[in-house]
Amino acid sequence: MPAKKTGRLTPVGKRIKKARTDKKMTYATLANETGFSIDFIKQVESGKVTPPVGSLLQLSRALEIDSGDLLKDEEGRMQDRIKAYTKRTSNYAYTTLTPGAENKHLKAFRVKIDAKQDHPGVSYNHTGEEFVYVLEGTIEVMVGEHINALGPGDSLHFNSGIQHLLRNTGETDAELIVVIYNP
Template sequence: MPPKKTTPLPPVGKKIKKARTDKKMSYDALANETGFSIDFLKQVEAGKVTPHVGSLLQISRALDIDSCDLLKEAEGRMQDRIKAYTKRTSSYAYSTLTPGAENKHLKAFRVKIDAMKDHEGVSYNHEGEEFVYVLDGTIEVVVGQHVNSLGPGDSLHFNSGIQHHLKNTGEKDAELIVVIYNP
């Protein structure tokens, strides 16, 4: 039996641009709905930047599109980065732990952050709540102005509507489980 052919998914930036232009939404309007700069949104649409999970959730909410479609494509790109480690340009990778969670409020991810690296990008926020559980390594989660230091077995639950940022503070890669609740 011949292998099943799959149609490659369009890059996440193209999906976002199509949704934005189909809705006749300007960059200004999308920037105001998400809090992201127009430059950042243009880089996303051009495929120069792959947004983080929280950013994808904000963009999909602003465009009223299913975040799962965007997350699947972004996850595929992250998996390619994992497979071709030397070609990675980002210091993190993630995979979904809740496949088939379309139209669900709760999504879980396994996240890997390289040693001594930030979860690249500016601080971000998205409506809802977030739960982080550290499997390995040491990380810092800055929520607003409060710094939380976490090690293996530690967890943190916080309001993800507050600006937050993730950073690996250890000398080895950190692995964590991140659960995002989006009302």
Template sequence: MDNQIGEEFKRIRKERKMTLRELSEKSGLSVSFLSQVERGISTVTFTSLRKIAEALGVSVNFFFEPEEDTPIKKRSLKKSADQPNFTYTSLAGDLDQPKFTPARIELKAGESQTAPYSHQGEEFVYVLEGELKVMLEGHEEILYPHESLHIDSTKEHTWYNETDKPVVLLVVSTNEDGRD
């Protein structure tokens, strides 16, 4: 497995003088899992990566290759990060403190981290392809292509792919303080 994400989150964690136990408490993920991700032994789902990013106080975009430095930010699928469970493509521009973060996410077949969680901000999810299972405050629903969801992220939720085909999403998220 390409361990770029694990190495990067370890670097940030150490910069913040945070132990694995502290990161575990903030993210809700086990110490052993976080340690395995840092060492490249275990893969991370998009949901887990989002929990780690939030606990470290950075955007999910932070873990992926930056675009070239120009004033006009065109986004294409060429700069995506391909992980075993998902592909993430940032569609964000070059703003210092964006109020929202757009991304194209492909959840691979069977990507099914189903433990609900909550965090600051809002999420808008639009299904481009496939079927996305959504849980919001104990209620389950399936979103099909061209259906969307806009929620207050402080409510317990999760979304995942338990089908045998990929699900492609347009996701726009924000945090209460204007940073993602």
């Protein structure tokens, strides 16, 4: 059970830091296990950066912790950000569509990206496959060096082990369904 802090779950960054320090894992080791920069990991642990779902999955795998607990915690934080819009620091929000799938290989999310925004700070990759279906808006999904332009009703299935970046290219918010498979 996650630790409580004033009636709330401990922030995901602090839980990642605790798992890393409990395992006596250095930033360099975690960076090598995930492919993330040490600076990015420090920003996540300090709460300055909200990592995308794929990054949380990669961090949890490297730290050998349950990704479901991190995802539930992060979903609650993102919902708080949506409610307090002026306090948001991220252009990305998601809701888990597969609650209770902590120990499953397949996870689905409803994702919202603000108009003309992308995931700030880092592109990402994680073992497995990813499927994106656009409900509203226009987005670009860069997979490696290839750019895929998608609109409502369009979908993309790709190897998520390849570095990828998701970006809203439209004038309105984009909503999509993202399904991630992790072997």
